[in-house]
Structures are given as structure tokens and as C-alpha cells.
Amino acid sequence: MLNNKLKTNTVGTWWQNPYIIGIKRLMRDKMAMVGTGVLLLIILTVICGPLIYRTPIDKIDFSQSTLPPSLAHPFGTNDLGQDQLARVLYGGRISLTVGIIAMLVAVSLGTSIGAISGYYGGLVDNVLMRITDLFLALPQLPLLLLVVYLFRDIIKTIAGPETGIFVLIVLVIGCLNWMSVARLVRANFLKLREMEFVTAARALGAQEGRIISRHILPNVFGLIIVAATLAVGNAIITESTLSFLGLGFPPDVPTWGRMLYDAQNFLTSAPYMAIFPGLAIFLTVLSINYIGDGLRDAFDPKTKQ
Amino acid sequence: MKKYLINRLLIAIPTLIGISVVIFTILAVAPGDPMGEFAANPSITAEVRENIRKSLGLDQPIYIRYFKWAWAFVRGDLGYSFTSRSPVIELILQRLPTTLWVVGSAYLLAALIAIPLGVISALKPYSLLDLTITTLAFLGFSLPPFFSGLLLIIIFSVQLKWLPFIYDSTLQVTNWQTLIAQIKQSIMPISVLALYQGAVLMRFTRSSVLEELNQEYVRTAYAKGLTKLAIIKNHILRNALIPVVTLIALDLPTIFTGALITEQVFRVPGIGALLIESIYRSDTPVVMAITFIYGILIVIFNIIADLTYGFLDPRVRY
Numbered sequence: 001m002l003n004n005k006l007k008t009n010t011v012g013t014w015w016q017n018p019y020i021i022g023i024k025r026l027m028r029d030k031m032a033m034v035g036t037g038v039l040l041l042i043i044l045t046v047i048c049g050p051l052i053y054r055t056p057i058d059k060i061d062f063s064q065s066t067l068p069p070s071l072a073h074p075f076g077t078n079d080l081g082q083d084q085l086a087r088v089l090y091g092g093r094i095s096l097t098v099g100i101i102a103m104l105v106a107v108s109l110g111t112s113i114g115a116i117s118g119y120y121g122g123l124v125d126n127v128l129m130r131i132t133d134l135f136l137a138l139p140q141l142p143l144l145l146l147v148v149y150l151f152r153d154i155i156k157t158i159a160g161p162e163t164g165i166f167v168l169i170v171l172v173i174g175c176l177n178w179m180s181v182a183r184l185v186r187a188n189f190l191k192l193r194e195m196e197f198v199t200a201a202r203a204l205g206a207q208e209g210r211i212i213s214r215h216i217l218p219n220v221f222g223l224i225i226v227a228a229t230l231a232v233g234n235a236i237i238t239e240s241t242l243s244f245l246g247l248g249f250p251p252d253v254p255t256w257g258r259m260l261y262d263a264q265n266f267l268t269s270a271p272y273m274a275i276f277p278g279l280a281i282f283l284t285v286l287s288i289n290y291i292g293d294g295l296r297d298a299f300d301p302k303t304k305q
Numbered sequence: 306m307k308k309y310l311i312n313r314l315l316i317a318i319p320t321l322i323g324i325s326v327v328i329f330t331i332l333a334v335a336p337g338d339p340m341g342e343f344a345a346n347p348s349i350t351a352e353v354r355e356n357i358r359k360s361l362g363l364d365q366p367i368y369i370r371y372f373k374w375a376w377a378f379v380r381g382d383l384g385y386s387f388t389s390r391s392p393v394i395e396l397i398l399q400r401l402p403t404t405l406w407v408v409g410s411a412y413l414l415a416a417l418i419a420i421p422l423g424v425i426s427a428l429k430p431y432s433l434l435d436l437t438i439t440t441l442a443f444l445g446f447s448l449p450p451f452f453s454g455l456l457l458i459i460i461f462s463v464q465l466k467w468l469p470f471i472y473d474s475t476l477q478v479t480n481w482q483t484l485i486a487q488i489k490q491s492i493m494p495i496s497v498l499a500l501y502q503g504a505v506l507m508r509f510t511r512s513s514v515l516e517e518l519n520q521e522y523v524r525t526a527y528a529k530g531l532t533k534l535a536i537i538k539n540h541i542l543r544n545a546l547i548p549v550v551t552l553i554a555l556d557l558p559t560i561f562t563g564a565l566i567t568e569q570v571f572r573v574p575g576i577g578a579l580l581i582e583s584i585y586r587s588d589t590p591v592v593m594a595i596t597f598i599y600g601i602l603i604v605i606f607n608i609i610a611d612l613t614y615g616f617l618d619p620r621v622r623y
Contacts, residue, residue, distance in 0.1 A: 133320065134320060134323040134324065134327075136603075137320050137323075137324055137600060137603050137604050137607070138324055138327060138600060138603075139558070139562055139596055139599035139600050139603060140562065141562040141563075141565055141566075142562060142565070142580055142595065142596045142599055143327075143328070143331070143596065145580075145581065145584055146328075146331060146332070146584060146592060146596065147331060149584050149585070150331065150332070150335035151335060233447075237449050240449060240451070241449065241451065241566060244451045244566070244569075245566070245569060245581060257451075260451060260452065260455060263455070264455065264570075267455065267458050267459055267462075267463055267470070268463050271459040271463055271464075274452075274455045274456075274459065275459075278449075278452035278455060278456065281449055281452060282447060282448055282449070282452060285447045285449070286443070286444065286447040289443065289446070289447050290443070293443075
């Protein structure tokens, strides 16, 4: 009985929950809602599109090469006569998966390092923050190119051409982008670990792992979600950049960046080859950025209602 | 101040060592053999290949190679390129002016357009003008540079035929005509870079000015009867631009790596293009030197950002 009463008193009713308030605020943000709609549409198209639109992505037909958009090929064809719409759809699956998994790698790495650093402080904090500083000072793009170029052959033989490159790209993007999350989480952990509810939890005999994951972490979740959203957009652009420089997935796997790389040489004769994959990247990233912006406004305690 | 500077420089040294160790290790443990090219060549015997390896110092253990490299780097010797056999420093100096020209003018253009726009849109928040400017900035930074580059080429080179789409680095500016040609070929690479950087800068300026608008000192200034212009010019901007200047200092190294993509799109033979070529050729000394120079730039500009912050904001004391 007492326990229940305490609970309702301290936690409050559901409409006072900061996350519900945040989501309500987000719903009022027009651009964020449009962004969510567009992104859901893109995700749905990319998942269901290939099930309905049955044209193969790899059927080579030189008599059909670099055709402009038509009824038979709504996005036209590329230099090998492959259907661009089918390839854009398939490329979307790869780009979005890379974006989401790379974000998960970056965010989980950043959250764990930030949480440990902020909670324990002292020497642990010092060492981890120096590592974070070192990573922040590394030149990202050149290093990314270098690692992918140097290690792609070895990983290809271990895990196969497609999954191997996928794992490599996701890991490298994730491992070079966790620093801002780590700093954010650490700063908030430093503040939160001194608060009374943490002392209370400790007095009740809660273990450290439980205090970190159950008591403090939920309080920084809003910030992590904002960072995570923007990280997806960032990872998609990074993957496309790699592919655009010819260092991404193998040439027979169509990704949006790779399609732009191929289109480069046909800008005079077939400019439409570049338009559709480019627009796909742009629309996806734009809607993700709008959602991230809306989330930040909604979950940032500094913004007034 | 002096003590702080010395302190910062001392902290920078381990960071630089850390960066160089990371890059060196990646290059050293990678399976790719710089001698791969010679291995495919039947006229070079295994013995000759071994001699070449020795002459390049590749037969020694990693850590000795690292110390040798670091010591040479400190003395300003960046080694020799594996493929062209010319000193790395020479290759870099050849490419540097082009990159500096493109990056420098792009950033200048971005700052000149973005900062006033940011201020204007913050002064009239949520007006039509503000909405237009912020939307444009949002589009600008969501547009990946490789796509905006290709779009510009399609519109201005292919369709309208106004601008050339390949950058000619052999062009010497000697008279009026070549100057126009130089400007024409630089417009697109510069605007692609400026668009992205400007968008970031504009958003930052806007939020920084917005934050200052509600401060007490602004109300005081109004209460004193100062004109709006005087308040904006002498009070708000002075404070709001402090973080903007810091951001610019932090941003300069990233724009160098950002130029990598632009250089690739427009075939501008700058440092970024040299890096990509060298990666493809497994030309380790060049790759190592350029990547490490990027790292040095990041560390130096971090220090500069900290120092300018203290210089501009008297509240910050070291």
C-alpha cells in the first residue's frame, strides 16, 4: 500500500511524464511531423517497393543503356541498362540499414563510455576523456577512407563481399562518431549522480549497474534520442560519401552514393542518372534532420513551453 | 595568459603523438603491401624487391619505423613518395595553393553571407524572412556536397553551358581574360563548399543572437534610451559573435577534409585529391603525411579557438 502511494506521489501521473510532454510538443512541430511522414513513406517504399516492383536490379542489357525516365523504367536506366528505380529502392535498404546500425554502434559506445566516465569520475573519467579528446582530434574522413581501403580485402575474405563491407563500414562510422554522445552523457551523469534520488537508490542497496541503467540513464534518454536521430542522417551521408569516392560497397551492390559515382561520367548525356539517387539521399537526410531538430526543441528542458 | 598557452601547447604534444601513432598503426598493420605493384611486375625479381624494401626501411619492426618517421617529421622531412619518388613535401606544396584558394574563398564567402543573414533572421524571429532563411539553411546543410556539386554541373555546365565543369589547374592568371576564366572555373567548387559551411554558420549565428536578445543587459540598454541599431551593433553583436568566431576556428580543419569531396567532384587537383590518389596507390608516406597534417590542423585550430574565446570574452580568465 505504502509503496504504491509513494510511487504515485513521486512519479506523478502519466501526463506529467516528461516524455509524454515532449512527444506532445513534438506533435505540434509542423516540420518535424512532415519529416516523420516523409521518412515513414521512404522506409515503407524501400521495404515494400521491391515486393511490388519486380524488375531485377542487376539485369544487364546494353541495348537499353542510359534511357531517360519512361513508363517501362520510371527512373530511367544506367549505363549497363539496369533499371534505376529498382536500384534506388534496393540502395535505400542498404543506406537506411547502414545509417541505423552505425548509429546504434556510435550511440551505445558513446553512452557506455559517457556513463562510466560520468558516474565513476576520477582516474577512469580522466583516461576515458583523454581518449575521447584524441578521437575528436582525428581527421575523420581521411581516416575513414584509409581504413575502408586498407581493410576491405581482408574482411571480404572473412565475411564475404557484401556483409564484410557492411560490417566494416558500420563499425568504422560508428567508432568515429561516438564522441559527442559520450561527452553529452558524461556531463549529465556528473550532474545527476549527485542528486537525491541516486543517494536514495544507493541507500536502498541498489547495485551500481542498476543505478546507472535504471535510475540515471532514463533521465538522459531524451538527449540520447536527439543525438541518435541526427547520427542516422550523418551516417547515411558518410556511407554515401564513401561510395561516391568509390570506396564503399562492391560495384554490383547499388547504393545511393555508388549510383551517383556511376552517374558522374554521364552528366552530359544522361543527367537523370544522378538526379534520382541524389534526391533520395537529400530527402531522407532532410527529413531526419527536421525530426532531430523537432526532437531537440521538444526534449530540451531549456526551451519553454 | 602565457602560462595557459604553454599549458595548452604541452597538452597538444601527447595528442599529436596519439594521432600519429593511430594513423601509423593503421597503415602498418594493414595487409596491403606497398610493394604490391612491383610484385606484379615480372621483370623485378624477388631479390630486387627485397632490396627495394630494405632501401625504404620496410624490413624493420613497426616501432623502429615509427620513431624514424617521427624524428624525420620533426625535422621537416616527410619522406619520399613510393610512386613518384619525389619528396612528399614537394608534392604537397604543389597542391596546397589550389586547395587554399578554394577553401579560403569558400569560407570567406560563407561567413560574409551567413553571419548577416543569421543576425537578420534572429532579430525578426518567426517572421516570413526568418522562415525563408532558416529553411534555406536547413536545405543547405542537408544537401550532401557531392550531390549539390553534381546538380550545379548539370544545371550550369550541361544545360546552360555557362561554366566549365573540369577545373584547369594549369591556368595562369596573367591578364583580364584568364582572370575571368579562373573565376568561372572556381565559382562552382567554391559555392558548393560555401553553401554547406554557410548553412551551418547561419544557424549557429541565429541561435547565438537569439540567446543574447533576452539578456538583462539588453533591457538595460533599452532603458537607457539607446537606439535599436546601437544596441544591436555595440551590445548584442559583440557578445553574440564570440561563440561564432570560436566555431569558425573549430570549423576550419573540417572544411579542409570537406574540400576532399568537392575536389573530387570538380576534379580540382588539391590536397584532398592527392590524398585519394595516394590511398588508391598505397603510397604510404604521402597518405601518412597528409592525414597527419589534417590532425595537426585540428589540434592547432582547437588551441586558436580557445585563445580567441579568452581574448574576445574578458569574463574568461586563464
